[in-house]
Amino acid sequence: MWSIGETARKLGVAVSALRYWDERGVVAPAARKSGNRFYGEDELHCLAVAKMLQDTGLLSLEEITTIVRGPVDGDSWRTAVNARLAAIHAQQQRLATAEAFLNHFLRCPNEDPVAGCPHLRKDTEAMLGSIT
Structure with a gap:
């Protein structure tokens, strides 16, 4: 003891x-x-x-x-573990998406990727639908 x-x-x-x-x-x-x-x-x-x-x-x-x-x-411990694992997997997906965006910003030859990257512009247009 x-x-x-x-x-x-x-x-x-x-x-x-x-x-x-x-x-x-x-x-x-x-x-x-x-x-x-x-x-x-x-x-x-x-x-x-x-x-x-x-x-x-x-x-x-x-x-x-x-x-x-x-x-x-x-089995409440199993429910708690499964719920937390689901939250962790969702967080991992969000982190992977953030990592991909940030890596793209660093690799983009454009000095101002947000304003001038055609790839990023294409992604935002896909997300928003046609804005024209």
């Missing part, structure tokens, strides 16, 4: 974060002795998974809680 301070150091988080996660139901300590929280191996594992998910910057604490708690709530 590890104290909350030891656990926080192992995870690289503040003690207050572990208290908050406990209050929010992410991971409860294995034991409380004299008002102090203590964590076992299983709790450390779950906390480490929660920290790894949080470090991605893509999941809410609610989603992390649902995932870490696992089958306690039926």
Whole structure:
């Protein structure tokens, strides 16, 4: 068993974060002795998974809680994972589109691609329909 301070150091988080996660139901300590929280191996594992998910910057604490708690709530963890994956895939598509546009701007021989690139003009006309 590890104290909350030891656990926080192992995870690289503040003690207050572990208290908050406990209050929010992410991971409860294995034991409380004299008002102090203590964590076992299983709790450390779950906390480490929660920290790894949080470090991605893509999941809410609610989603992390649902995932870490696992089958306690039926398949809700799977629903949360599938929803987040769908959002990530959509974000990847938007990023790929942005990357393609920005790379085109850099490769375009025209000094002012927005004003003078015929390829970009063709793309905007396709998007807007004929403006003439």
